[in-house]
Amino acid sequence: MAVMSYIDAVTLALKEEMARDENVFVLGEDVGVRGGVFRATAGLIEEYGEHRVIDTPLTESAIAGVGIGAALYGMRPVVEMQFADFILPAVNQIISEAAKIRYRSNNDWSVPMTIRAPYGGGVHGALYHSQSIEAIFSNVPGLKVVMPSTPYDVKGLLKASIRDNDPVLFLEHKRAYRLIKGEVPEDDYTLPIGKADTKRDGDDVTVITYGLAVHFALQAAEKLEREGISTHILDLRTVYPLDQKAIIEAASKTGKVLLVTEDNKEGSIIGEVSAIIAENCLFDLDAPIRRLAGPDIPAMPYSPPMEKFFMINPEKIEHAIRELAEF
Amino acid sequence: MATEKITMPQLGESVTEGTISKWLVEVGDVVQKYDPIAEVTTDKVNAEVPSSFTGKIKELTASEGDTLEVGDLIGYIESEAADGAEEDESSAEKAEEKTVETDGLTAEASDAPMKKRYSPAVLKLAQENDIDLDQVNGSGKGGRITRKDIMIIIESGNVPKAEPRAEKKSAQEAPKTAAAAEEKKAAPQSASIPVVPGDVEIPVSGVRRAIATNMVRSKHEAPHAWTMVEVDVTNLVNYRNSVKNDFKSKEGYSLTFLPFFIKATVEALKEFPRINSMWAGDKIIEKKDINISIAVATDDALYVPVIKNADEKSIKGLGKSVNDLAKKVRENRLSGDDMQGGTFTVNNTGSFGSIQSQPIINYPQAAILSVESIVKRPVVMNNGMIAVRDMVNLCMSLDHRVLDGLIVGRFLASVKDKLEKITPENTSIY
Numbered sequence: 001m002a003v004m005s006y007i008d009a010v011t012l013a014l015k016e017e018m019a020r021d022e023n024v025f026v027l028g029e030d031v032g033v034r035g036g037v038f039r040a041t042a043g044l045i046e047e048y049g050e051h052r053v054i055d056t057p058l059t060e061s062a063i064a065g066v067g068i069g070a071a072l073y074g075m076r077p078v079v080e081m082q083f084a085d086f087i088l089p090a091v092n093q094i095i096s097e098a099a100k101i102r103y104r105s106n107n108d109w110s111v112p113m114t115i116r117a118p119y120g121g122g123v124h125g126a127l128y129h130s131q132s133i134e135a136i137f138s139n140v141p142g143l144k145v146v147m148p149s150t151p152y153d154v155k156g157l158l159k160a161s162i163r164d165n166d167p168v169l170f171l172e173h174k175r176a177y178r179l180i181k182g183e184v185p186e187d188d189y190t191l192p193i194g195k196a197d198t199k200r201d202g203d204d205v206t207v208i209t210y211g212l213a214v215h216f217a218l219q220a221a222e223k224l225e226r227e228g229i230s231t232h233i234l235d236l237r238t239v240y241p242l243d244q245k246a247i248i249e250a251a252s253k254t255g256k257v258l259l260v261t262e263d264n265k266e267g268s269i270i271g272e273v274s275a276i277i278a279e280n281c282l283f284d285l286d287a288p289i290r291r292l293a294g295p296d297i298p299a300m301p302y303s304p305p306m307e308k309f310f311m312i313n314p315e316k317i318e319h320a321i322r323e324l325a326e327f
Numbered sequence: 328m329a330t331e332k333i334t335m336p337q338l339g340e341s342v343t344e345g346t347i348s349k350w351l352v353e354v355g356d357v358v359q360k361y362d363p364i365a366e367v368t369t370d371k372v373n374a375e376v377p378s379s380f381t382g383k384i385k386e387l388t389a390s391e392g393d394t395l396e397v398g399d400l401i402g403y404i405e406s407e408a409a410d411g412a413e414e415d416e417s418s419a420e421k422a423e424e425k426t427v428e429t430d431g432l433t434a435e436a437s438d439a440p441m442k443k444r445y446s447p448a449v450l451k452l453a454q455e456n457d458i459d460l461d462q463v464n465g466s467g468k469g470g471r472i473t474r475k476d477i478m479i480i481i482e483s484g485n486v487p488k489a490e491p492r493a494e495k496k497s498a499q500e501a502p503k504t505a506a507a508a509e510e511k512k513a514a515p516q517s518a519s520i521p522v523v524p525g526d527v528e529i530p531v532s533g534v535r536r537a538i539a540t541n542m543v544r545s546k547h548e549a550p551h552a553w554t555m556v557e558v559d560v561t562n563l564v565n566y567r568n569s570v571k572n573d574f575k576s577k578e579g580y581s582l583t584f585l586p587f588f589i590k591a592t593v594e595a596l597k598e599f600p601r602i603n604s605m606w607a608g609d610k611i612i613e614k615k616d617i618n619i620s621i622a623v624a625t626d627d628a629l630y631v632p633v634i635k636n637a638d639e640k641s642i643k644g645l646g647k648s649v650n651d652l653a654k655k656v657r658e659n660r661l662s663g664d665d666m667q668g669g670t671f672t673v674n675n676t677g678s679f680g681s682i683q684s685q686p687i688i689n690y691p692q693a694a695i696l697s698v699e700s701i702v703k704r705p706v707v708m709n710n711g712m713i714a715v716r717d718m719v720n721l722c723m724s725l726d727h728r729v730l731d732g733l734i735v736g737r738f739l740a741s742v743k744d745k746l747e748k749i750t751p752e753n754t755s756i757y
Contacts, residue, residue, distance in 0.1 A: 204475065255448040255474045286448040286474035327468050 007177035009151035013158035027054040028080030064090035084119035098167040099142035118174035130300035132263035138240040145240040149214035156191030196246035202230035209260035210236040220318035255286030265293035380406035441469030462487035545690035549726040586645035591745040620669030
């Protein structure tokens with residue numbers, strides 16, 4: 001099995017799906033000749049030509065809109081938003097059209113489109129290159145929001161997203177691109193969308209999170225294990241719709257739950273996770289549900305100490321787990 | 328100099344309260360830090376409480392015999408510098424610093440009562456496994472019992488029980504937590520009853536246990552006195568018989584005698600508000616609302632749901648309330664709200680043929696009235712003739728702390744008078 005980076009798993013999944021199905025094509029800003037600003041689509045234009053790897057103008061609404069149109073005609077577009085921060089002009093296309101067309105057309109039409117977008121901070125990207133935007137799309141039935149944490153999950157879930165017959169928002173943590181490496185099988189596998197994954201077994205405190213914070217939680221858990229604190233870690237992988245069964249199981253396992261997101265705290269995904277736990281697990285809870293999240297301020301700061309203050313890191317998670325363990 | 332609080336210290340891990348058995352100092356005494364100031368008895372230890380400060384005792388807020396929670400205030404001390412060295416008044420700044428330090432200490436002390444703060448998970452596991460949480464030491468913050476503490480106990484198999492022979496209760500049967508504290512008092516010391524083959528052992532259900540608890544409590548706390556009057560209800564019987572068929576076809580349920588008795592009782596309660604009161608230790612509380620508890624029996628239990636503001640209802644309204652509540656009892660749909668707020672109880676013992684009973688007061692109410700069977704009896708009338716009349720006994724138990732015979736006698740005379748005077752002309756069903 002090959003060890004590869006998170007972003008190489010993205011590229012591999014795209015290549016495999018384009019080879020498998022000629023209806024799959026890629027479009028977005030700089031995805032062709034440049035190979036993507038993060039190099040996620042590197043080599044694709046050489047292999048599949050400019051008709052299947054299309055450079056677009058700087059118009060996110062058109063990128064999404066063209067994708068929707070092509071999808072309605074039976075293609076499987078994979079559109080790239082250069083940064084998730086730039087997705088806002090395309091929100092109307094995604095929420096009002098892509099997510100609703102199956103319902104609106106009484107099942108006659110569907111949009112098998114994948115929207116890839118790098119999100120997240122910790123890269124000194126400041127306001128327009130650091131945002132977490134998943135909460136905006138997580139109240140939209142008809143849409144799925146996938147946020148993998150490992151290269152293995154990236155490949156399996158991106159392939160599943162491309163093959164899904166409805167629109168999927170596939171969010172890749174940009175700091176994870178080259179930071180996170182892991183083993184990725186060479187065979188053609190997919191992972192189920194809508195299923196969370198236990199990344200570590202433990203019985204003192206449950207951490208439920210997703211994306212890059214999964215790795216921070218794993219690091220914290222490793223350190224705390226030496227103190228005799230055993231941490232259970234659930235990776236949501238899909239943040240909409242949520243895997244309620246897995247959340248209930250993981251929360252009930254220890255009765256002490258820490259929810260972690262890099263997004264601003266109020267109105268984030270983990271608030272919904274907390275509600276699921278509160279509705280289902282009252283008599284298994286041994287401590288108040290705790291949330292660790294970004295502060296409720298308008299943007300990720302550029303100044304390194306302030307960015308560090310905003311970002312989730314292993315030390316913050318370790319501290320929060322220890323507090324819950326001692327409660 | 329600064330005034331410091333003296334608080335009940337934590338004497339042992341699981342101790343939550345202590346009783347001051349003896350003060351060893353008086354107001355005005357000068358004590359050194361660590362000098363004993365009081366003797367305290369807890370369920371674990373007897374100990375002397377050392378002074379946390381050097382200074383002069385300013386006030387003792389607790390008296391000998393008082394039982395206080397850990398951390399509760401027991402007095403004030405005018406402290407000098409805490410290191411005990413005799414310093415002049417001018418070193419005020421230093422005293423200031425010490426105050427800040429001791430604030431930190433009291434904050435820690437107030438963290439301690441987490442021992443009794445149970446999480447839902449801990450309560451559930453304790454109920455399911457019949458664990459007496461008082462006997463469990465917590466490893467969590469402030470002595471809190473954690474779910475893991477309970478899991479370890481369950482795994483070890485060494486489960487501390489409230490009474491070792493008590494029947495295992497299912498979670499459904501377990502009584503409400505409020506009743507749980509009282510439960511121990513009512514729990515029978517069953518050890519001495521021999522069981523031979525053929526005897527049937529019936530586990531005590533939560534409801535049965537709650538009834539037992541309340542009955543023991545009422546009989547134990549309220550000195551019961553008892554009285555009875557007999558009432559000629561011939562007019563009432565005739566009146567009700569003349570309208571009952573009409574009523575049933577119009578309203579869909581039967582018009583029983585009970586609403587008439589409740590109506591007369593409620594009117595009399597308005598005249599004698601003291602009957603509608605409760606003993607509160609240092610005072611008697613006359614309740615403004617008249618909420619009538621009615622006793623409704625099932626095959627194996629007794630419930631006392633409440634007709635709220637019974638004084639605002641007509642006879643029909645009372646009849647409907649009785650009917651609704653009885654239906655809820657039979658269908659097991661009573662809510663907690665249906666059971667709360669009663670100020671006086673009317674017990675319909677006549678419904679199963681009783682002609683005389685000594686009811687136990689529905690704690691914490693002050694009195695209870697039993698309406699017995701209406702029976703035909705020969706009665707000597709005012710004119711010396713003997714007539715066959717419909718007679719009923721009204722029996723009343725009263726809390727003699729709150730009520731005396733005289734007021735109850737007047738109250739019953741009023742109820743009797745109202746019932747005997749009922750006629751179609753002066754009493755409307757609606």
